[in-house]
Every structure is written in structure tokens, then in C-alpha cells.
Amino acid sequence: MMFPAEITQLAAAPWLPLHFVPAANLVGILPILIVGGGAVMVLLADLLVPRRGNLVLPVATAIVLVGALGTAAGQWAVHASNPVVFNGAYAEDRFALFADFVILITALAVVALSPGYLRRRGMEEGEYYILLLASVTGMLVLTGALNLIVVFLGIELLSIPLYVLAGFARDEPLPQEAAMKYLLLGGFASGFLVYGMALIYGETGHTGLVAIHHVLTTTAVSQQFDPMLLAGIALLAVGLSFKVSAAPFHWWTPDVYQGSPALVTTFMSVATKVAAFAVFLRLFSATLAPYRAEWQVPIAVVAIISMVFGNVVALAQTSVKRLLAYSGIAQAGYVMIGLAVGRPDGTEASLYYLAGYAFMNTGAFAVITILSRRGEDCDRYSQLSGLGRRQPVLAGLMAIFMLSLAGFPLTVGFFGKFFLFSAAIHDGQLPLAIWGILTSAVSLFYYLRVILIMFSGMPQTASDEEIQVAGVSVGGAAVAAPESAVAVGVPAGLVVVLAGAGTLVLGIFPALIYTLLQGITVVHG
Amino acid sequence: MSGMFPGFLILSAALFAIGAVGVLVRRNPLVVFMSIELMLNAANLALITYARYTDTMAGQIFALFVIAVAASEVVVGLALITGVYRSGRRLDLDELSEMSE
Numbered sequence: 001m002m003f004p005a006e007i008t009q010l011a012a013a014p015w016l017p018l019h020f021v022p023a024a025n026l027v028g029i030l031p032i033l034i035v036g037g038g039a040v041m042v043l044l045a046d047l048l049v050p051r052r053g054n055l056v057l058p059v060a061t062a063i064v065l066v067g068a069l070g071t072a073a074g075q076w077a078v079h080a081s082n083p084v085v086f087n088g089a090y091a092e093d094r095f096a097l098f099a100d101f102v103i104l105i106t107a108l109a110v111v112a113l114s115p116g117y118l119r120r121r122g123m124e125e126g127e128y129y130i131l132l133l134a135s136v137t138g139m140l141v142l143t144g145a146l147n148l149i150v151v152f153l154g155i156e157l158l159s160i161p162l163y164v165l166a167g168f169a170r171d172e173p174l175p176q177e178a179a180m181k182y183l184l185l186g187g188f189a190s191g192f193l194v195y196g197m198a199l200i201y202g203e204t205g206h207t208g209l210v211a212i213h214h215v216l217t218t219t220a221v222s223q224q225f226d227p228m229l230l231a232g233i234a235l236l237a238v239g240l241s242f243k244v245s246a247a248p249f250h251w252w253t254p255d256v257y258q259g260s261p262a263l264v265t266t267f268m269s270v271a272t273k274v275a276a277f278a279v280f281l282r283l284f285s286a287t288l289a290p291y292r293a294e295w296q297v298p299i300a301v302v303a304i305i306s307m308v309f310g311n312v313v314a315l316a317q318t319s320v321k322r323l324l325a326y327s328g329i330a331q332a333g334y335v336m337i338g339l340a341v342g343r344p345d346g347t348e349a350s351l352y353y354l355a356g357y358a359f360m361n362t363g364a365f366a367v368i369t370i371l372s373r374r375g376e377d378c379d380r381y382s383q384l385s386g387l388g389r390r391q392p393v394l395a396g397l398m399a400i401f402m403l404s405l406a407g408f409p410l411t412v413g414f415f416g417k418f419f420l421f422s423a424a425i426h427d428g429q430l431p432l433a434i435w436g437i438l439t440s441a442v443s444l445f446y447y448l449r450v451i452l453i454m455f456s457g458m459p460q461t462a463s464d465e466e467i468q469v470a471g472v473s474v475g476g477a478a479v480a481a482p483e484s485a486v487a488v489g490v491p492a493g494l495v496v497v498l499a500g501a502g503t504l505v506l507g508i509f510p511a512l513i514y515t516l517l518q519g520i521t522v523v524h525g
Numbered sequence: 526m527s528g529m530f531p532g533f534l535i536l537s538a539a540l541f542a543i544g545a546v547g548v549l550v551r552r553n554p555l556v557v558f559m560s561i562e563l564m565l566n567a568a569n570l571a572l573i574t575y576a577r578y579t580d581t582m583a584g585q586i587f588a589l590f591v592i593a594v595a596a597s598e599v600v601v602g603l604a605l606i607t608g609v610y611r612s613g614r615r616l617d618l619d620e621l622s623e624m625s626e
Binding site for chain 1: 541544545548554557558561564565567568571572574575578579581583584586587590591594597598601602604605606608609612614618621622
């Protein structure tokens with residue numbers, strides 16, 4: 001067998017370690033280096049500082065994330081003419097940078113909420129921050145990945161720490177269960193993903209996305225019917241649909257979201273979805289664009305199933321975490337509208353929706369984390385009743401997040417959906433827009449129900465059903481206790497208020513983000 | 526590349542199918558986990574076969590990465606499964622479902 005040219009050259013060249021990695025490459029992946037290196041630093045710091053109740057690790061983690069955010073902003077401003085580094089394996093283009101911003105800001109919000117939440121739940125461990133940073137590293141790798149191998153590594157680097165984080169409250173039964181389900185179904189999805197990648201590699205002879213795109217557009221491969229390549233694309237789509245929790249590949253989502261500690265769920269539901277959608281958009285709207293005619297309809301069908309299923313099943317829930325899990329499935333369906341459209345305006349609309357989703361979903365989950373107590377998250381409807389009286393500001397902000405998730409005007413959710421639906425209509429995909437509008441109307445019922453429960457004056461007596469769900473803590477006691485339990489810390493309060501402000505400001509001035517998106521460049525391929 | 530269809534790819538597809546069915550029908554998390562490994566190794570076989578037929582290195586390199594990632598997944602997975610076992614619960618996915626449908 002013959003070796004490719006670069007390998008033979010490498011073997012012939014004198015050993016020059018200093019020139020092995022040109023500096024431009026390292027600068028190109030600076031945010032990844034900062035977060036990855038930061039994870040190692042925090043790991044070392046964890047050995048040196050006493051465990052309980054100090055803020056060294058969260059502050060160090062926050063500094064790492066701010067550093068990465070600053071570098072990413074710098075790269076955005078410089079806007080390198082050729083952002084492709086490492087021989088076409090990675091691109092720090094504006095598309096990747098935009099997703100990086102959303103991921104890093106979400107991670108920062110999660111870190112700000114962490115010390116208080118971990119103390120309340122009794123799981124203060126340094127490993128939490130290390131795993132968080134490791135997962136963020138994987139997400140940053142994923143957003144700019146330009147090679148199937150890098151895509152795979154990014155997905156695994158983001159997933160494996162999350163499996164551990166899901167089961168972080170390791171003495172409780174629900175997190176254990178959530179972690180195991182996440183691991184098994186995540187691994188299952190990875191199997192599909194790798195096999196799909198193997199088939200695509202086999203049919204095109206390349207793992208680099210640019211090269212694959214080139215082969216698909218130029219050679220005869222694109223003209224003839226190629227079942228292996230189509231199977232590869234299908235398996236890839238299945239694997240990625242798992243990761244973004246689109247129906248019918250969503251089985252893990254409700255249990256994992258409900259069982260994991262609320263703060264981990266926050267991170268999982270927002271940052272993971274943004275990273276996975278970034279690579280989904282790049283692979284399908286750019287690399288596999290020549291095969292658009294083949295994948296467009298299946299993707300649109302998955303989008304419709306997700307919107308219908310997520311919104312209808314959410315109606316029947318009695319836990320806010322579970323409600324947000326099903327609403328997350330529905331939201332994945334909305335973002336997939338942009339994917340099915342496939343053109344630049346679809347990609348822009350998807351990214352806009354994801355950015356808005358980061359604000360509203362982080363905010364909604366942040367409220368749940370603030371209400372949590374030792375041993376449990378207070379996410380059942382009965383525990384929220386009367387919140388409007390006990391914590392009017394918190395309940396008001398939660399109402400804003402709920403309205404925004406429903407797509408109410410004057411919130412970011414409205415414009416997110418507006419851009420997606422109009423992109424679908426421009427592309428002539430009217431059914432997508434119609435299903436989107438219909439299911440949004442359905443979603444109003446369950447989002448408004450949460451608001452009604454919070455503001456219905458008297459704390460309700462727990463119904464039979466809720467006692468059954470509550471299991472250990474009896475409904476009545478759980479309702480009576482929170483009067484004294486909730487003390488919102490400064491960082492946590494700041495996160496919720498900023499998320500609320502973002503939801504409203506972007507809902508009134510959508511151009512703030514949309515203009516950023518219009519100059520966006522996706523490295524083609 | 527289609528056309529020259531060697532047994533290795535058929536074997537790889539068969540292994541993948543066995544793994545996928547195993548994940549869906551078996552209830553012991555350890556066996557499910559083994560089935561997932563089978564799926565990943567089926568993909569490795571496909572990658573290496575394709576590397577041979579396309580005369581490129583990328584498939585072999587990819588397979589090495591898949592092996593490394595599968596190993597780290599095993600570390601985390603076995604730790605989680607051990608944790609469940611030590612909390613005194615039976616290793617059965619049907620019984621490990623306290624959360625409502």
C-alpha cells in the first residue's frame with residue numbers, strides 16, 4: 001500500500017520539533033488551548049486548595065472561560081482571511097466563533113450558579129469544575145471541526161465528562177440512573193455516528209470535510225446513485241439527531257434531564273445542543289450540500305416529529321425539569337427547520353434561535369437551581385405553586401422565560417421562531433412553517449400553565465398524583481418549607497436577571513445579534 | 526468505491542447490526558455496553574477495510590482514535606455501573622427506571 005505524500009515527506013524530513021506545529025495553528029485554536037489548559041490547571045489547583053466552601057476553583061474556572069471568551073472575541077475582530085488551521089482539520093471561522101460565544105457564555109452562567117447550587121445539594125467537589133471545562137473543550141473542538149475524526153473526538157470529549165456530571169450526585173438513585181441511561185444511549189449514538197463516518201470516508205476516500213465536499217461536487221460520485229454513501233449520510237444524521245435530542249431519537253432526554261442535577265441539565269440542554277447543532281449545520285448545509293435533495297425531506301420530517309411530539313407530550317408533565325426536557329425536544333425541532341432549509345438564511349436563523357435559546361433556557365433552569373434544596377431539586381409543579389407570592393421577582397423572570405420559550409412577542413423566542421419560519425417560507429417549505437406555528441400555539445398551554453401555577457395565590461395542597469411522584473418528601477411538607485429555604489445568592493441572582501434582560505432586550509432589538517450573523521462565514525466544506 | 530465488495534465490509538455490517546440489536550433487546554447494562562463496543566469495533570473494521578481499498582491512511586488513524594475513545598468510555602461506563610451495583614440495585618435496565626414515563 002502506498003503512503004500519501006505528506007507522510008513520506010514527514011518520514012524523509014529531518015526531525016524538527018520546533019517547526020512541527022506552526023504558531024499560526026496554535027493561535028487558530030487558542031480558545032481550545034485556554035479552556036483545555038485551564039482544565040488541567042484547575043485539576044492541579046484542586047489538589048492544593050481545601051475542598052469545602054471556598055471559591056478558588058469556581059473563580060479560576062470563570063477566569064479561564066472569560067479568557068477564552070476574550071480570545072474568541074479577538075479572533076472575531078481580526079477575522080483572519082484564511083481561518084483554516086492544522087492542514088484543514090479545524091477552522092476558527094465566524095460560524096464557529098459565534099457558537100463558541102454562546103457556549104462560553106452559557107458555561108460562565110453555569111459556573112456562576114455552581115457554588116451556591118453545589119452547597120445546597122451537598123456535592124461540593126472540585127472535579128465538577130474540571131469536568132465542566134473538559135466538556136467545554138470538546139464543544140469548542142466541535143464547533144470548528146473540519147475533519148470527521150475531529151468531529152468524532154469533539155463529540156466524545158464533550159459527552160464523556162457529561163456522563164460523569166449527570167451522575168454527580170452519586171448517592172442519589174435518580175442521578176445514577178440518569179448517568180447510566182445517558183452513557184448507554186450516548187454510546188449507542190456514537191456507534192451510528194462512527195459507522196456513518198466510516199461509510200462516507202470509504203465512498204469519498206477522505207475524512208477532511210473540504211475534500212469530501214470537493215469530491216461530492218466534482219466527481220461522478222454525485223451523479224450516480226450511491227447506496228453506501230446515502231447510508232453513511234443517514235447514519236450520521238441519526239447519530240447527530242440523538243445528540244441534539246430530536247424525536248424520534250430522543251428517548252434518553254426526559255429521564256436524563258429529570259434525573260441529572262438541575263445545573264448539569266442546564267449545561268447539557270443549552271451548550272451541548274448549540275455545539276451539536278453547530279456541527280450538524282456545518283456537515284449538512286455545507287459539506288453535504290450537494291446531496292441536499294436526498295437529506296432535506298428526512299430532516300424536515302424529523303423536525304416536524306420533534307415539534308409535534310415534544311410539544312404534545314410536554315402538556316402532560318408535572319415536573320418543570322421534565323417539561324423543559326420535552327420542550328427541549330420541541331426546540332430542537334424548531335432549530336432543525338433552519339437545517340432543513342439549508343441555505344445561509346436557514347443557518348443564520350438556526351444560530352439566532354440557538355443564541356436566544358441559550359438565554360431563555362439557561363434562565364428557566366437557573367430559577368429551578370435557585371429553588372433547589374439538599375437532596376433534591378424543587379421542580380414539581382406543587383413546589384412552584386405560590387412562588388409568585390414568596391419570590392415575586394424570581395417568579396416574574398420565570399414567567400418571561402416561559403413566554404419566550406413559547407415564542408411570545410417582545411421576547412427573543414418570538415424573533416427566533418419568526419426568522420426560522422420566514423426562512424422556511426422563502427425556501428418554499430410551507431409545511432414546516434405551518435407545523436411550527438401550530439405546535440407553538442400548543443406549547444402556549446403548558447408554558448402558561450407554569451405561570452398560572454406560580455401566580456395562583458395559595459400554595460396548593462398536593463394532589464394524589466403529586467404525592468405519588470414526590471415519593472419520599474410528602475407534598476404538604478415540601479410546600480410549607482420553601483418559605484425560609486430560598487435565599488438567592490448574588491452571582492445566581494445576577495445570572496437570572498441578565499438572562500431575563502437578554503431575553504427581553506433581544507426580543508425588542510433582534511438586530512443586535514442578527515447583524516452579527518449576517519457577516520458570518522462558514523468555511524465551505 | 527462501490528462495486529468491489531469484499532467480505533470484510535459484510536462482516537463489519539453484520540457485527541454492527543448484531544451490536545445495535547443487542548443494545549435494543551438486552552436488559553443488563555453490562556451486556557448493552559458490550560454491544561456498544563461491538564458497534565464501535567464494527568466501525569473500526571469498516572474504517573480499516575476502506576483504508577485498504579482507498580489507499581489512504583486516514584481510516585487507520587481514525588480507527589486508532591476510536592479505540593482510544595472507546596477505552597475511555599469503558600472507564601466511565603464501568604465506574605457508573607459499579608456505582609449502581611454498589612447502591613444495592615439489580616443491574617437490570619427495566620428495573621432502573623424510577624422516573625415516570
